[in-house]
Amino acid sequence: MSNILILGATSDIAVATARKFAAEKHDIQLAGRNIENLLPLKTDLNVRFGVNTDVFKFDASDFKSHKPFYSGLPKKPDVVICVFGYMVEEEIAGDNWEEAEKMINVNFTGAASILNIIAKDFEEKGNGVIVGISSVAGERGRQSKLFYGSAKAGFSTFLDGLRNRTASKGVHVLSVKPGFVYTKMTSELDLPGILTAKPEQVGKAIYNGVQKRKNTIYVKWMWKWIMLIIKSIPEPLFKKMNL
């Protein structure tokens, strides 16, 4: 039985992932900005699966708080799953630097900051698993996901680099690129069923990815090929496309 730390534990993917790990009898530490919102999930995991759960305040964009947050954890995790993210429509971000900056700060800088702190601890211990929920949006820059996509690209590259740094020290890094997911964030969109995962499927894929020590997973297998095609379009052509 290990101890799982979930960063950004209020999202639909986080809830489903927490339930999957709890169902496999792992203790869960839930971290997020709003403790009030985490408390129902804490009892839920405890009642349903009989595991120990705890909640902690964590703010991804408050970088200075990251060190005290981690050193304040009463029990250090064996697996950390970084789920938090922030997205606004690019038209809004284009005219409003604060929103653009927040997307960069949460999705890239905040994630890199906290995971680096945790990775250092894991490397010292000589074990641990780091899971980062990045995005297929980070695979190639395009106008409809300008800031979000580039922040996630940075995060994906960070995870690759981190894996390279920690591999020899017994620490594993898993990058997750879920593609479309049925969540509250996307509930207003008409998503293609065949390409869209349920949060429970993402949770299960993450669990399996951790068990099998995978490097990168796409939840729906088609995404790997779709992104391969998108990445192989020559730039002179791509730049004129409306994507």
Place this chain on the structure above:
Amino acid sequence: MKKKVTNWGNYPVIHVEEKQFSFQNELSEINHIKGNIIARGLGRCYGDASLGDNIISTLKFDKVLSFSKETGEIECESGVSLADILDFSVPSGWFLPVTPGTKFVTVGGAVASDVHGKNHHVEGSFSNHVIHIKILLSNGEIVICGPNSNKELFEATCGGMGLTGLIISVKFKLKQIETAYISQKQIKANNLEEIINLFQEHKEATYSMAWIDCLKKGRNFGRSILMVGEHAKKSEIKKKDPLILPSKMKLSIPFNFPGFILNTFSIKSFNFLYYHKNTKRTIENIIPYEPFFYPLDSILNWNRMYGKNGFVQYQFVLPLENSHKGLIDILTRISKKGMGSFLAVLKLFGKQESLISFPMEGFTLALDFPIKKGLFEFLNELDKVVLNYGGRIYLTKDARMNSEVFWNSYPNINQFLSIVNKYNPEFKYSSLQSKRLISPKLS
């Protein structure tokens, strides 16, 4: 964005905005939605009770807030399903106090429909086991109500089809069990009279219901199989852990069956086989609780059997003194029309004091009718018969009853509406069903 939404009967189908919420601090936004709103859980009501201008899905509001293994008291957010509860409660020796024929309903829906089960005659309906409910009113206030506090709001919320406000959480008491098994007895009845007598004879049984063949005419008119059951005792089970069931595969119906598959011939054949699969008059055995309570849950999407036009489940109850005569009358009309269904379920309710809940002492019959030409006219005719015998129709299954019938069959409707009016004065919470049944009388 508007989405296609339809409930279990696949009728009616609407395109509508659906909003989700996960946390209590998002509730304030709900009352700011323009237009009418209605809560929806797993969509297992058959008709239009949880359809409306704006749908509030409770499915992400699905956290179990507390559970005591000592007392069996449990509190959960309204989107938690009964299936979720069974998953953890049964292994620790607790069962649902009342369960409908599917476990895929939410706790909020169970209260709003005030669901009943095979044990109604001894243990009442779901609301009899509720300790309290938290409800969001149309003025934004969150109120706790129960049998001892805000009693009128509580009574109008149980079976009130979501018209008093949005049910946020429910605290209720589970029932202690020694095993996850049911000791059941199946008894064949040759005709209607026999099955009615069998129900009376087995009044002491905790669980009872019957499957009835609606198409059989003549000597075997109303032939049935009565199923009674008790939670098996520890001493009856020779398993290491009698509270754990072996897991099993689920079947799923992947697409809508074409209309021609279900016809009088195929239904008659099914009913013949079903009746004669029990070669002995009486069978006694011990089975896991799942096939006893939820025989159809093992076939996911069984509603697709009725094709893309959907179906209506018609469930009525007749007062005890009129039940025999009324059932003969109604079953005769159904077998004459040849419109009967695979599954007709007969059950004897016990006494119930209710404001707006469906059950009353007497027999209830539930049948499925695939939607086709002439069906609604026929059901209107049946409504009148039900009304004449002093009976009523279950709102949770209803998609088509007219306002007149509803108004004349629920005797406390005026009192119910005056309470609704107090807590939901502008009918902010209203469904397509409430618009069909209630609004015509008010304007």
